[in-house]
Amino acid sequence: MTNTKDLEGSQMLEINFGPQHPSTHGVFRMKVFLEGEKICALDPVMGYLHRNHELIAENLPYAATMAYTDRLDYFNSMANNFGYALAVEKLAGFEVPERAAYIRVIMAELARIVNHLMLIGFLLNDLGAFFTPVLYAFREREKIMDLFEEVSGSRMMCNYFRFGGVKRDLTAENLTFIKRIVSKLPAFLEEFEALLTKNEILCMRCQNVGVLPADLAVNAGITGPVLRASGVNYDIRKVDEYGLYDRFHFKIPLGQKGDVYDRYYVRILEIRESLKILEQALSQIPQGEVLNKKTLPFLKMPRNFKPATGEAYGRIESPKGELGYYLVSDGTPQPWRYHVRAPSLINLTVLEEMCLGQKVADAIIILGSIDIVLGETDR
């Protein structure tokens, strides 16, 4: 953080972005210090959406926290559920039936597609391409949201995963519906790219803006597409191979420069890789149980679930980066300590470094390209 006292006496203008500003994607506040239009210091202020997530979870049985994890990153609650379910399964040693594991991968990848489509749409909104790209993206997203509602009961607050499986089985109609989405999305992506990727205005606004060098990204603990856009090959789906990701063939798209354009393009490529995973998962998915029978009594009576003393850290590659859940059990129905490693919060730490020396308008697209969601940042 730049010491603002050093800047006193210069011809500086202090501007408050947010917390009620549409381009900050929620209730995020940036104190921006300007010289002319150049940013010479930027001070992010967080915490306006703090809802005590961790302490609430420490006072609830393990099963009840699943509904609260939806509210972290409210654009892809499926991914949040996945991470929490993994952490509890690691803590208690539950197995996941084969079919449930496939359903989990399918849901997580669909959530990634939804998230990246939304992000690209809103990034274009930030650039000034008001609402045409975002509505094209929403048109495709809506189909996936319909599927989520059909299987879980809610469009966004899915609460679909359970320890040892998922809540409800996918029907044959659901699977054909997903197959149709997967077969139609590439054509949409072609069209979306024809609209955006080679567009000169987009290129001029995004290329060489907000460059994040690879060494800084690694040192700051950045994960997810932001890190991969800087050219670092690190994807938890490959590193950890949680769930069933070791069975699928997919590539990790990497950027070269680490500018806003790379972060945009890495996400387009990631959607394509997700579609590849979905195709494989849909062709391989077996029949069978979707919930481990051992966990059913614990879901009926959550207070009977007392994992042995110990700790567990479950992490997934959420669309925004490494999403980790740390649980410490002391043998009681409630976790003794529960912590969420939210990717949005940690990816925000390099915001100032990326914005220094850039114009004000660029700060907004840099923030948009990090892909933050305040539910997760402030928790």
Next chain:
Amino acid sequence: MIFGTGILKGLFVTLKNFVTSYFRKPDNGGIFTVQYPEERDKAIEAFRNFPFLAYDGTPDKVRCVACGICERECPPKCIHIVMEIDPLGKPARRPSVFEIDHGLCMNCGMCEDVCPFDSIYMDHAFEVTAADRGKELVRPKEALLKSNDYFLKIRPGTATLVDQKRRAAEEKKKLSRAATLPPQGPVS
């Protein structure tokens, strides 16, 4: 490439989308908006909103026995139950007060998951506003009670399964009661 080709290509995409949206089907790039109060989307069976209490036949035959499991397990603690006491001073296994604070409820479906008496289920009704957030948002038992027929109508799949399960349990109970009854004299 000549400068500006990308923009022209992009503009062509928007023009194509604008024109074809009038001719294509809603799930294939056509206009998919629904004119809400007049038109409605087809209800999805799994959809869950604020819970309701199911009863069989008449509203006095409440399935709920006021055990308080949902009250205890509700993550935001939005349920309040008081057991009815009969004139003899014994618990009547029926709720006298059953309130759900819609201002707190987050539609997670936990109450439905934990209820051992097939009593509380998630509803489809979403047009449940209140003018006063202090009093009217706390829904009393009368507002929450809904018949099993309603349940069968909104969620046929789940409700049929529940009905089958309840009927099987009742028959088993009847059989076991008949078996434990003492023999009533010689059978002619």
